[in-house]
Amino acid sequence: VSRTDELIASLAAGLQPVQRMRPPNRRALSWLSVTLLVVAMALAWFASMDVMRQRLGVTRIALESIGSALTAITAVLAAFELSVPDHSRRWVWLPVLPLLLWMSASGAGCLQNGLGLHSPFAHHTPSCFAFIIAVSVPLSVGLFWMLRRAHPIAPLPVAAFGTLGVAAMSATVLQFFHPFDITWLDLGFHLAAVLVVMGVGAALRNWLLATR
Amino acid sequence: MIAAQAGDRAAYERLLRDVTPYIRSIARGRSRNPADVEEIAQETLLTVHRVRHTYDPRRPFTPWLAAIASRRSIDALRRRMRLSKHETADDGASETFADAAANSEVEALGSAEEVRELLRKLPARQREALEIVKLKEMSLAEASAVSGQSVAALKVNVHRALKALRGMFSDRVP
Numbered sequence: 001v002s003r004t005d006e007l008i009a010s011l012a013a014g015l016q017p018v019q020r021m022r023p024p025n026r027r028a029l030s031w032l033s034v035t036l037l038v039v040a041m042a043l044a045w046f047a048s049m050d051v052m053r054q055r056l057g058v059t060r061i062a063l064e065s066i067g068s069a070l071t072a073i074t075a076v077l078a079a080f081e082l083s084v085p086d087h088s089r090r091w092v093w094l095p096v097l098p099l100l101l102w103m104s105a106s107g108a109g110c111l112q113n114g115l116g117l118h119s120p121f122a123h124h125t126p127s128c129f130a131f132i133i134a135v136s137v138p139l140s141v142g143l144f145w146m147l148r149r150a151h152p153i154a155p156l157p158v159a160a161f162g163t164l165g166v167a168a169m170s171a172t173v174l175q176f177f178h179p180f181d182i183t184w185l186d187l188g189f190h191l192a193a194v195l196v197v198m199g200v201g202a203a204l205r206n207w208l209l210a211t212r
Numbered sequence: 213m214i215a216a217q218a219g220d221r222a223a224y225e226r227l228l229r230d231v232t233p234y235i236r237s238i239a240r241g242r243s244r245n246p247a248d249v250e251e252i253a254q255e256t257l258l259t260v261h262r263v264r265h266t267y268d269p270r271r272p273f274t275p276w277l278a279a280i281a282s283r284r285s286i287d288a289l290r291r292r293m294r295l296s297k298h299e300t301a302d303d304g305a306s307e308t309f310a311d312a313a314a315n316s317e318v319e320a321l322g323s324a325e326e327v328r329e330l331l332r333k334l335p336a337r338q339r340e341a342l343e344i345v346k347l348k349e350m351s352l353a354e355a356s357a358v359s360g361q362s363v364a365a366l367k368v369n370v371h372r373a374l375k376a377l378r379g380m381f382s383d384r385v386p
Contacts, residue, residue: 007254008228011261017219018265084266085283086276151263153283 021150024087028080031146032073035139039173047176055175060108064182067102068172071095075165076143083150083158083209092157095164102168106190109182125189128174132193135170136163140201140208148210155205163201167194214269228257234274235281242285248292255284330380334373337361341369342377 021027043049056062074095081091143162152158171190182190201208215223232253239252259280267276331339344355345366352363361369 002250004232004250004253004257005229007257008225008232011228011257012221012225015216015219015221015224018217020217020268021265023268084268085263085279086271150266153259153263153280 021084024080024084024150025077027146028077031080031143032076035142035169039169043173043176051179052176055179060105060112061175061181063101064105064109065172065175067098067100067105068168068175070098071102072165072169072172074098075161075168079143079147079158079162079165082154082161083147083152085153089157092161095161099168102171106182106187110184110187113181113183115184124180125185128178128186129189129193131174131177132167132170132190133196135173136166136193136197139166139169140197144208148208150209151211152209153211155209155211156202158209159201159205160198163198164194167197170197213264213267213273217264217267228260231260231277232257234277238278238281239285239288242289243292248288252281252285252288255288256281259284330377333380334376337365338369338373338376341366342373345370 056065078091078094081087082089140163143166147158147162150158171194174190205211213227216227235253235256236249239249239256243249243252256277260277263280267273331342334342340359341355341361344359345352352366355361355366356363359366
């Protein structure tokens with residue numbers, strides 16, 4: 001009897017019934033519904049809606065916010081889809097267009113406003129970095145709690161898209177507390193925060209996603 | 213697989229045995245080494261067991277299984293490449309001595325008979341000193357008592373015997 005035969009016998013002997021996992025799109029929808037509800041309640045409590053309404057009146061800022069929000073939604077959906085073995089790897093392309101919209105709208109703002117080193121709001125920029133990190137952490141807890149149930153066989157893209165999703169959502173929330181227009185300095189800090197969140201997620205992927 | 217998700221052990225064992233040749237065929241596409249193929253098959257079976265709750269009966273089973281087997285094959289290949297980066301081939305590992313010349317000498321001797329032949333060519337007192345001090349590992353005092361040679365004479369004769377043997381070895385090794 002080979003070791004593979006022995007392994008099969010032992011796996012079969014220890015078999016327990018399992019609860020089948022729901023399809024990834026439905027699981028993504030569940031996480032997004034709950035999270036968006038909580039975020040909306042927090043914004044209603046803490047953010048100034050009048051200021052935000054005024055800012056969204058500017059087309060470029062509206063496009064930037066829509067871009068980051070869609071990046072969050074599509075990246076989270078891609079993470080759930082990629083967590084299941086037989087789902088198409090082409091889901092990785094889903095967040096590309098929203099990401100381009102977000103970056104190009106932000107870039108257009110930077111072109112208008114310049115580097116921002118001498119901006120009266122320059123000293124707020126490190127706070128933006130901290131804000132994105134701080135909001136991403138609790139969002140990640142709930143997301144990875146759900147994603148880890150799939151024990152993804154390829155954890156890197158799942159972790160990368162999951163963290164891109166939460167970081168983009170944090171950047172969207174940041175818009176509500178960002179009463180000044182974006183500069184290159186701002187964008188640099190925002191992107192650095194997104195990359196830090198993604199880097200930590202990628203580095204801790206096996207632990208976060210319970211792959212072993 | 214649906215029965216296995218419900219906890220049917222016999223169906224699960226039958227399924228795993230039936231799919232193992234298919235898993236091996238996927239593994240063989242990545243590695244020709246039979247040990248690697250078996251390792252990939254086992255890793256795949258363990259993963260199937262771990263993620264069996266992710267199989268959706270509305271979707272075909274084979275792509276689900278093939279995705280797992282392919283991923284485990286890639287993982288095994290990467291692991292092997294990582295290991296090979298930290299390993300250095302030791303061409304001399306099978307040689308008796310690190311020095312190539314030393315190996316040549318030993319190989320040139322070929323057998324114990326040849327060693328004995330060389331020893332017979334030594335002068336009688338040198339051969340006797342070498343045999344009792346170096347081969348029988350007697351102390352110099354014991355050797356002196358047995359051979360009747362003084363301790364100083366034994367030391368000199370052992371030294372001369374070894375020097376003579378070295379000369380004979382170098383004559384035989386090109």
